[in-house]
Amino acid sequence: MKRKHEDPHFVRPAGSQGPAQRASFSEQSSSDVPSLKDHHLLPITLDNANHGLSQLASLERAIPAHQTVTDVDLEATRPTYLAHSFLSRFQCSGQLDDLERAIIATRSSLEDIPGERSYQSSLLADLCNSAVSLWGRAVCNDSSDDLEIIIHLGHQIIDLIPERDPEKPVVLYRLGLLKEAQFYGSRDKASFDAAVTTFVEIAAHSLANPSIRLDAARRFVSLVSECVEFASADILLFTYERVCEIFPEIVQLGHTIAHRYEESAKLGVLVTSAVPAFISCRLRHQAIVWMETGRSLVWSHILSLREKEGLERIHPTLARALHEVSSSLRDSGAGFHAISQTLQPAPSGHVTRSVTDGAADGHRNLVAQYEAIMNEIRGLRGFEDFLRPPTIASYMAIIEHLDGPVVYINVHSSSCDALVLLPNGGIRHVPLRSLKEKEATKLRSRWVHNLNQCHSRVRANGSQIWNSMSGQREFRIMLECLWKWVVEPILGALNLITMSNQLTHITWCPMGPLTQLPLHAAGIYSGERASQLHAFDFVASSYTPSLSALLRCQKQSRARPPQPSVLVIAQPSAPGLEHLPGIQVECQRLRAVIPSHVHVKFLEDKQGTAHASLEAIKQHPWVHIACHGAQNAADPTKSAFALYNSQLTLSALMGTVAEESAELAFLSACQTAVGDQKVPEESAHLAAGILAVGFKGVVATMWSINDATAPVVVETYYRRLFELRSSESLVAGYTGAAYGLHDAVKALRDHVGEQDFVKWAPFVHFGV
Numbered sequence: 001m002k003r004k005h006e007d008p009h010f011v012r013p014a015g016s017q018g019p020a021q022r023a024s025f026s027e028q029s030s031s032d033v034p035s036l037k038d039h040h041l042l043p044i045t046l047d048n049a050n051h052g053l054s055q056l057a058s059l060e061r062a063i064p065a066h067q068t069v070t071d072v073d074l075e076a077t078r079p080t081y082l083a084h085s086f087l088s089r090f091q092c093s094g095q096l097d098d099l100e101r102a103i104i105a106t107r108s109s110l111e112d113i114p115g116e117r118s119y120q121s122s123l124l125a126d127l128c129n130s131a132v133s134l135w136g137r138a139v140c141n142d143s144s145d146d147l148e149i150i151i152h153l154g155h156q157i158i159d160l161i162p163e164r165d166p167e168k169p170v171v172l173y174r175l176g177l178l179k180e181a182q183f184y185g186s187r188d189k190a191s192f193d194a195a196v197t198t199f200v201e202i203a204a205h206s207l208a209n210p211s212i213r214l215d216a217a218r219r220f221v222s223l224v225s226e227c228v229e230f231a232s233a234d235i236l237l238f239t240y241e242r243v244c245e246i247f248p249e250i251v252q253l254g255h256t257i258a259h260r261y262e263e264s265a266k267l268g269v270l271v272t273s274a275v276p277a278f279i280s281c282r283l284r285h286q287a288i289v290w291m292e293t294g295r296s297l298v299w300s301h302i303l304s305l306r307e308k309e310g311l312e313r314i315h316p317t318l319a320r321a322l323h324e325v326s327s328s329l330r331d332s333g334a335g336f337h338a339i340s341q342t343l344q345p346a347p348s349g350h351v352t353r354s355v356t357d358g359a360a361d362g363h364r365n366l367v368a369q370y371e372a373i374m375n376e377i378r379g380l381r382g383f384e385d386f387l388r389p390p391t392i393a394s395y396m397a398i399i400e401h402l403d404g405p406v407v408y409i410n411v412h413s414s415s416c417d418a419l420v421l422l423p424n425g426g427i428r429h430v431p432l433r434s435l436k437e438k439e440a441t442k443l444r445s446r447w448v449h450n451l452n453q454c455h456s457r458v459r460a461n462g463s464q465i466w467n468s469m470s471g472q473r474e475f476r477i478m479l480e481c482l483w484k485w486v487v488e489p490i491l492g493a494l495n496l497i498t499m500s501n502q503l504t505h506i507t508w509c510p511m512g513p514l515t516q517l518p519l520h521a522a523g524i525y526s527g528e529r530a531s532q533l534h535a536f537d538f539v540a541s542s543y544t545p546s547l548s549a550l551l552r553c554q555k556q557s558r559a560r561p562p563q564p565s566v567l568v569i570a571q572p573s574a575p576g577l578e579h580l581p582g583i584q585v586e587c588q589r590l591r592a593v594i595p596s597h598v599h600v601k602f603l604e605d606k607q608g609t610a611h612a613s614l615e616a617i618k619q620h621p622w623v624h625i626a627c628h629g630a631q632n633a634a635d636p637t638k639s640a641f642a643l644y645n646s647q648l649t650l651s652a653l654m655g656t657v658a659e660e661s662a663e664l665a666f667l668s669a670c671q672t673a674v675g676d677q678k679v680p681e682e683s684a685h686l687a688a689g690i691l692a693v694g695f696k697g698v699v700a701t702m703w704s705i706n707d708a709t710a711p712v713v714v715e716t717y718y719r720r721l722f723e724l725r726s727s728e729s730l731v732a733g734y735t736g737a738a739y740g741l742h743d744a745v746k747a748l749r750d751h752v753g754e755q756d757f758v759k760w761a762p763f764v765h766f767g768v
Contacts, residue, residue: 065073092638096149103156123387141704146183154290165370169208173216178200180219192230196220201237206367218270225273233281239277240286241467259411272511275410279417284427288419291408292547293512311377312384313724320376387556396425398551403731404539406547407490410669411512413437420488421547430493435485437512443478444513451703454758475757486514487535496538505738506539517703521761525754540742542765545688553696553767563665565599567620570607571627574642582707583626586668589715595722609734610646617653621663623695624714629686639686641669650689662694664735666717668710672700688764697737697767706759717744734768741765 001369074353083105088096148672154175159170177199183191199220203213220239224231260630271291278287312319374711377386402423409432416437418430450471491497496504508519520541535541544550572583587604594600603612608627625641632638635652640647672686687700699717720743724736736765741763749760 006015007396032110043508058373072372096153099153099710100156103153103160106503107160147178149180151175154178162412164207166207169202169205169212172198172202172205173208173212176216176219179221181466182222184605189230192227193235196223196235196239199223206371209660221270221274224277224742225412228277228280228414231277231281233283236281236283237286240283240290244621254563262717272410272412275417276412276415279415279419279429281304281458284419285427286533287409288547289426291410291419292390295318309464311383313382314382315377322370322373325373326367328366381610395547396549397686398555399423399425401554401731401733402507403734404507404579405494406507406509408547408749409486409510409514410750411437411440411510413433413513416440418486418493419492420494430490430495432486432489434489439481439485440513443481444516446474447478450478451758472755472757476525477754479518479522479757480524480526481520482517483524483535487519487522488533491535491538493761497533498538502537503540503739503742504539505542505543507542509544509547509550516702518761518764520764521757536742536746540738542738542767544766547693549688549691550767553691564621565601565619565622566594566622567613567616568600568604569613569616569627569641569643569648570602570604571608571643573605574628574644577642578626580626580707582710583668585708586714587625589711593718593722598722606644608643610648610652612641613643613648614652617662621661622667623662623664626668626714629667629672631672631685635683638691641667641686650686650693653690653693658691660694662696664697664699664737665690665695666714667701668705670701670704687764689768695767697735697765699737699741699763699765700761702764703758703762705762709748709752713741713744715744716747717741720744738765742756 003461026194070513083102086098086102086105090102154171157166158172158175162170175196178197179191179198185194185273199216202216203220205213208216210679238686271293275287275291278290282657311322335691336630340663374386377383378388399421400423404423406421407418408421410416413436416435417434418432422428476586489498494504496506507513510517510519520535523535523536524532568587570583570587572580589603591602601616603609603616628642630640630642632640636650638649640649667686667690682714685700687698690698690700705713717737717740721736721740724730724739730736745760746765749762752759754760
C-alpha cells in the first residue's frame with residue numbers, strides 16, 4: 001500500500017511552502033539501519049537518536065527504510081514508525097516539513113491500525129512534545145508568517161489527539177498561548193475571537209486540570225478586559241454562558257477549603273476584570289450574575305452540602321453514587337495533580353506523559369460517570385438546578401420582594417462602577433469616575449493601619465482604645481473620601497440625598513478593597529453642621545456577602561414569629577483571655593429591655609459551655625453572643641466564639657442550627673465582620689458564616705468594639721427591634737434588624753460624640 005505525504009485533509013496556509021519546496025535531507029543507504037523486523041526495538045533506537053544532532057544521519061537512513069518496506073506483515077504498522085522517525089528528526093532539525101509529514105503519517109496510523117494502542121499512545125505523546133517545541137519556537141521567533149504556520153500545524157496535532165485524552169487540554173492550552181501571541185501582534189478581531197474561544201474551550205474542558213482551566217479563564221478575561229474594543233456582546237455572552245457554570249466546579253471539585261480560597265482569590269481577579277467589558281456592552285444583568293458567580297464560592301460550596309443532604313433524603317441511591325464518584329475524582333491523580341505536571345517540560349525539554357493509559361482511562365471513566373449522574377439528578381423534579389449557579393431569571397420571583405436597592409460596587413484599574421439592582425428587576429449603572437483602584441487600595445491600607453494604631457483588634461475596655469485628635473482627623477479624612485468617591489454618587493443617582501421621615505433601606509455588596517471599609521459611615525464631618533452630609537442621614541444600611549445569600553435569607557424569613565424566644569450566651573472570662581466586665585452590664589441591659597412576655601434564656605460564664613450552647617440554639621430563633629471571637633482565615637468553618645470550656649465553631653453550628661427556625665443573631669464580639677483582604681469577595685468572616693448556617697440576619701462588627709459602650713448599642717437595638725415587631729410595619733421577609741441597628745448606632749454616636757468613629761462605626765448588619 002503506497003501513500004503520499006500530502007494529506008487531503010491538510011490545507012496549507014496561503015503562501016507557505018510544501019515539503020518538496022523546502023530543504024531536503026540526503027537519501028543514504030539503509031544497510032546499517034536496524035531491521036524493521038526488530039520493530040519492538042525501534043522506539044528505543046529513535047529515542048536514542050534524539051540525544052543530539054550527531055544522530056541525525058541515523059534518522060536520515062531510517063526514514064527511507066520505513067518508506068520502502070515491502071514486508072506485508074509490517075506494512076500495517078509502517079505509518080506509526082514512519083511518524084516516530086519524522087517526529088524524531090523534527091526534534092533534531094526543527095524542520096517544519098518533518099512535523100507535517102509526521103502528522104500525515106500519524107493520521108494514517110490512527111485510521112489504519114486502531115488496535116496498536118501502545119505504539120500510538122507513545123506516538124501521541126511525541127506529538128504533544130512536538131507541540132511544546134512549536135510553542136517554544138514561536139516564542140523565540142517574531143515572524144508572523146512562521147507563527148501562522150505553527151498555529152496551523154498545532155491544529156493538525158489537536159485534531160489527532162482523542163477528545164477524552166487528558167493531554168489534549170494541555171496541548172490546546174499551548175495553542176491558545178500561540179493564538180494570544182498572534183493577536184497581540186496583529187491586533188485584529190479575527191485573532192482576538194480565535195484566542196478567546198480557544199481559552200474558553202480549555203476552561204470548559206471537563207478532563208483538564210482545574211489549574212489549567214483557571215489559567216485559561218484568567219487569560220480570556222484578561223483579553224476581554226484589556227481589549228474592550230474587540231469584546232462584542234456576542235463574544236461576551238459566549239464566554240459568560242460557558243464559564244459561569246465552571247467557576248464553582250473549578251473551586252469546589254477535589255480541593256481542601258484552604259485550596260478553595262487560593263483558587264477563589266484568582267477567580268475574584270477574573271470577575272472584577274471582566275465587569276467593565278460587560279457594562280460597556282450594556283449587558284448589566286449578565287454583569288450582575290458574573291459578579292455573583294465569583295463571590296462567596298466557598299460559602300456556596302458549604303451551602304451546596306445542604307442540597308446534597310436533600311438529595312440523600314429523597315434519592316439515597318443517587319446521592320451515594322454521587323458521593324462515591326466525587327470522592328474518587330478527588331483522589332484521581334490523573335485528573336487533578338499529574339496532568340498539571342505536563343505544563344512543565346521535563347529536563348530534556350519534552351513533556352513527559354503524565355499518566356499511564358490505565359490511569360487516564362480511569363479518570364475519563366470517572367468524569368463520564370460524574371457527568372451522567374449529574375444529568376440524571378437534574379432530570380428529577382425539584383432538582384433541575386442541582387448545584388448550578390443561579391441565574392437572574394431564577395432570582396426574579398424573589399427580587400420583587402426586596403424592600404430597597406442592592407448595590408454592587410466593582411473596583412478595577414480600567415474603571416470603577418456601581419450596578420444598582422432595584423426591586424422591580426431593573427439595573428442602574430452608576431460610573432464612579434472619582435474612584436481609582438490604586439486610591440481605593442491605599443484607602444483600605446490607611447484605614448487598617450489606623451485601626452491597628454487604635455489597638456482595635458480585640459474586644460477591649462475603654463482604656464485600651466486609642467483616641468486622639470490626630471487619629472480622629474485621619475478617620476474623618478478617609479470617611480470624606482469614601483463619601484465623595486463612592487457613596488454620594490450612588491445616592492445622588494438614586495435621588496436619595498433628600499431628607500425624609502422614612503429612610504430607604506440599602507444593601508451594600510462591595511468588591512475588592514471596599515469590602516473592608518465602612519460605607520455606612522461615609523460622610524462629610526468637617527465644616528458647619530448644616531453643610532455636613534452623611535450616609536446615615538439618608539439610608540439605613542445593610543451588607544450582604546452575595547445576592548444569593550440575601551435572597552435566600554429573604555425567602556426563608558417570610559414566616560417569622562412576631563415575638564420569638566431569645567438565647568443569650570455571655571462569657572466575660574474565657575480562660576486565657578482578657579476579662580470583659582462590659583458583658584455583665586450588657587446582660588443587665590438585656591434583662592431590662594426584653595419584654596416580660598418574651599421567653600429568654602441566659603447561659604452565662606460557667607453555664608455557657610459549647611455543648612449547652614449548641615443544645616439551646618436549636619430552641620431559640622434569636623441568639624445573642626457576647627464574648628471574645630476568633631477568626632480562622634485559612635478555614636472559616638473553624639472560626640469560633642470563646643466560651644467557658646472550649647470554642648464554639650461555625651462547623652459545629654452548621655450541624656446544629658435548624659435553618660427553618662433560626663432568624664437573628666447579634667455577635668457582640670471582636671471583628672466578626674472582618675474578611676481576609678487576600679480574598680475580599682469570599683466574605684471569610686463569622687457574620688457570613690452565621691448567615692450560611694441558617695440565620696436570616698446578623699449584627700456584627702468590622703473591628704473591635706469598646707467593652708464599655710457596647711451595652712448602649714445592645715439596649716437600644718433590642719428596644720427598637722421589639723417595637724418594630726409589635727407594630728407589624730415591616731416588609732414581609734424582613735426582620736427589622738437594619739432599622740433597629742441604625743437607631744442603636746445613632747444612640748451610641750450621640751453618647752460618645754460623632755467624631756469618635758472607632759467606637760460607633762464598627763457595628764454593621766448583614767442579611768435581612
